[in-house]
Amino acid sequence: MSGAGIDLTPAEREQLGRAALEWALRYFTEQSQLPVYPTIGASELTARLSTTLPNDPQDPATVLADFDEVARFGRHNGHPRMFGYVQSSGSFAGVVADLLASAINQNVTSWRSAPAAATIEHQVIEWLKMMVGFDPEGEGILLSGGSFANFAGLAAALRASTDVDLNQRGVAALPGRPRIYTSEMTHMSMPKAASMLGLGKDAIVRIPVDRDLRMDPDALRRQIDSDRGSGLHPVCVVATAGDVNTGAIDPLDAIADTCADMGLWLHVDGSYGALAAQSGFVNGAMAALGRADSLSLDPHKWLYAPLDTGCLLVKDPAALRRAFSEGAGYIDVVADRQMSEFAYWDYSPELSRRFRALKIWFVLKIHGVRAIQQAIDGNIAVARHLGETIDTSDDFERLAPVPLSIVCFRYRGGDRSLQSPEQLDQFNKRLMVEVQRDGESYISNATINGRFALRACIVNFRTTHADAARLLASIRRVAARMA
């Protein structure tokens, strides 16, 4: 070891670097053979992983061996039978980009701080706009994920809704009680954003949905009319392009018409679904994404990039600037050209920012858009087939349509032995936990029309029809054990 110095010697760097790369390569080969979820309790894990503050240096090989335990006792999100959530399956191209981004350790606060990285981020935003059909004149920023992108989109919408200087005077100066309209199925990041913006969760107005769990545009229009009549302050409408419960895509065109008529900002939460906009399965249901004033989308979901990469696109970046620009003497920029004047801190809540764009750049360049779109189509095809299999099974029941790649269903028991809604809810709740503990497949849940549903999400390029069949087999096997 290099004594009191922090830098490893070239030989130590090489040894650690090669060992870590070999570890990652092995993990990528073997992860599909691991149990998806570890069977260990919190106190046992704490006892296993906790150590005293390491005052003295340790052998890097020992540290890597400790890391092996950390990895083993995680949930393996890239596992082909990780059906639990709409989240990141992590391609290797993105892993390599993350390593390289940390190696060059650019702080992408502005063009001046990271000229090439800022240029690549700009390039990646242009590509993402094209992939989802966003306004070519729009701009965008990368953030940690969909939740933060939704927060930033709402912050921009709020500034666009009034001439009041909210940065100075705060939301108490709004001309009326604020209203944000979104579907009953909206993601939890919406009330959270309303609360973080100081508007309060009461500002969220949940518009009823139709039979397919899509926002009812007529109910939306009536609600806005009535609120305006009562002196309330409509801030924006949030439509969802791929809801987290079922994948429902709100009627974007009709909602955009309402926003245009009423002079309201349209934010679309496409964190999960937007990157499927061009899929033949979607049949144009997201063609109106280009009408949004702001759009959230998550390359760490359907671009298969590793965490964390969220993105907010905005038609008019001035609103973002109104929300986040905060001049400070120590960050003055001496600039000569427009791009070189650009500072992310004027458009984002963050100052220090890692080089997130690099993994998107790597994934898109190494695989190409066509392969990504084929993988998305493949995910949707697996989900549709799973839905059809459930429809023809006696012991399962589908609870929602499958517009994208989420299937909500429940187990009904052999001979449909589970009958009452309460019995079905109770059994399926226990079943989900037991399937998670079993480790062959991982599944989560959603609430559909007030009832408990098992939810299988397919956003992993490794998941095949055979994996979906094995999920149903796991559920049946575990249910038989519980009976």
Ligand SMILES: Cc1ncc(COP(=O)(O)O)c(C=O)c1O
């Ligand atoms: C529709 C929707 N919005 C927002 C989010 C939040 O995204 P993130 O987990 O990247 O913050 C998700 C996550 O699944 C989502 O599906």
